[in-house]
Amino acid sequence: MATVPGKLIRTLTLSAVLVVIGNPVADLLGLKYWLPGVHGTSSRLFAYATTGEPADVLVLGSSLSVQGVIPRLVEDEYRRLTGQSISTYNLAMAGNGICTVAIVLRDMIDACGCPEIVVLELSPRSLDRASDSVRRALEYHASLADTAVAAPFIRGSGMFDAAGWGLLRGFLNMALWVSHPPWTEEWQEILAHWVESRGSPHAYPAPAKTAEGMEAWSDKERARRLRQNPIGKRASGDPDIVYGGLPTSALASTLDLAGACGSRVVIWTTPATPDYEACFRPAEHVLFKSTLSKLAALPGVEVVDVADGRLELGDGDFTDFTHLNSRGADKLSRALARAIAHIQVDRTGS
Numbered sequence: 013m014a015t016v017p018g019k020l021i022r023t024l025t026l027s028a029v030l031v032v033i034g035n036p037v038a039d040l041l042g043l044k045y046w047l048p049g050v051h052g053t054s055s056r057l058f059a060y061a062t063t064g065e066p067a068d069v070l071v072l073g074s075s076l077s078v079q080g081v082i083p084r085l086v087e088d089e090y091r092r093l094t095g096q097s098i099s100t101y102n103l104a105m106a107g108n109g110i111c112t113v114a115i116v117l118r119d120m121i122d123a124c125g126c127p128e129i130v131v132l133e134l135s136p137r138s139l140d141r142a143s144d145s146v147r148r149a150l151e152y153h154a155s156l157a158d159t160a161v162a163a164p165f166i167r168g169s170g171m172f173d174a175a176g177w178g179l180l181r182g183f184l185n186m187a188l189w190v191s192h193p194p195w196t197e198e199w200q201e202i203l204a205h206w207v208e209s210r211g212s213p214h215a216y217p218a219p220a221k222t223a224e225g226m227e228a229w230s231d232k233e234r235a236r237r238l239r240q241n242p243i244g245k246r247a248s249g250d251p252d253i254v255y256g257g258l259p260t261s262a263l264a265s266t267l268d269l270a271g272a273c274g275s276r277v278v279i280w281t282t283p284a285t286p287d288y289e290a291c292f293r294p295a296e297h298v299l300f301k302s303t304l305s306k307l308a309a310l311p312g313v314e315v316v317d318v319a320d321g322r323l324e325l326g327d328g329d330f331t332d333f334t335h336l337n338s339r340g341a342d343k344l345s346r347a348l349a350r351a352i353a354h355i356q357v358d359r360t361g362s
Contacts, residue, residue: 034182035155043185044119044155048192048199052273053078053105057116058194059206060101061102061123067101067210068357070120072113072266073133076282080336082345083210089349098128102211110138110262111162117269126273131348132266134307135282135334136292136300148330155181198294212336213221263303271312279307280316280348283325283340288333316351323347 038044045058058069069080083100090098103116117130159178194203270277281304292300308315329340336344 016115024063033156034180034186034208035178038185038189039155041181041186041189042123043189044181046185046189048188048194053201055104056206056211057103059097059203060103060211061120062203063207064124066121066125066127068098068127068131069100069131069352070117070127071100071102071104071131071211072108072117073104074108075106076334076336077103077131077133078102078106078213079331080133080282080341080344081321081348082212082214082338082341084212085342085345086349087210089346092352093353095351096357100210105134110266114262115158115161117266121269121273127275127354129278129355130266130270131278131280131352134263134279134300134304135284136296138263145154172208178355210299214341215216267307267310267313275312276352277313277350278316278351278355279304280311280344280351282334283323283336283344284320284334285327285330314351316348318344318347320334 035301038046042061045054045061069079069083069086071083073081081102081104083102086100087098090096103120105112105116108116113132121127142207156175156178159175162320192199247284267277304315304317307313325336325340325343329343331337
């Protein structure tokens with residue numbers, strides 16, 4: 013008869029085995045991004061991965077791209093300019109940084125193949141090695157191996173959270189696959205919605221009234237919100253800010269992935285209000301501009317400097333200091349279509 017300690021040891025051993033094999037099994041079954049009820053954003057990526065076909069244009073980035081790029085508008089404007097059709101899908105996720113963007117691009121190439129064009133956002137914040145958003149972004153999809161790659165980008169106790177998610181992610185994928193099977197009618201409708209909307213949460217076409225933004229904030233309220241923003245803390249000389257180096261290397265990895273696929277890369281610089289831009293230190297702006305110049309000189313890479321004012325964005329185009337509302341997203345999406353209009357796409361989308 014088994015003793016209590018013996019049963020406990022067997023239970024713990026079995027649990028450890030399930031956790032260890034969870035990631036590879038979930039990945040083999042194509043469940044890496046299946047986290048319904050845990051992270052809604054991941055279902056957009058799961059929907060794309062299950063199509064098995066690459067979009068002509070993949071949009072990668074953070075919440076700035078989620079809210080700023082409307083794939084249907086990119087497609088419409090591209091068709092108007094060229095007479096050709098392309099398919100576009102928005103794979104951006106809130107909190108995504110340069111490191112986690114490379115992970116997503118790798119996974120989606122493995123699942124669906126190579127896109128013709130990769131649209132990638134870049135801002136001074138993208139090159140911040142110690143951004144707290146990296147840890148949060150890993151929670152959507154990271155395996156323990158992914159977490160190890162991203163470890164240099166995570167500061168403080170956040171590493172323990174990220175490692176925990178990395179260990180449990182595969183087991184959680186499989187548990188949710190059983191409790192919330194994706195083949196049910198409800199989830200098939202949700203996944204079909206994301207495919208139809210090209211991964212965009214924006215209503216399409218955009219509502220008529222889209223100018224609500226920062227114009228309703230008082231100067232006092234804007235200052236208060238800026239102080240609470242993590243980037244706003246830069247103004248006080250946050251000593252934990254580590255800039256350059258590893259993020260630049262991670263950006264190179266993303267470009268290498270695209271280059272190995274033969275994909276063209278279009279990098280757009282994220283717009284922000286003057287209040288927000290002023291929080292970045294002069295040295296950060298210098299490094300950012302230097303990085304843009306180097307990127308623009310690379311073969312197969314184009315830079316669209318949206319931040320230079322060419323879109324004529326005002327407070328009425330933002331929902332906060334950096335995120336565009338529908339009106340701002342309309343301007344940006346059409347600008348990106350113009351930027352890629354001269355690129356030859358070998359196949360046509362729907």
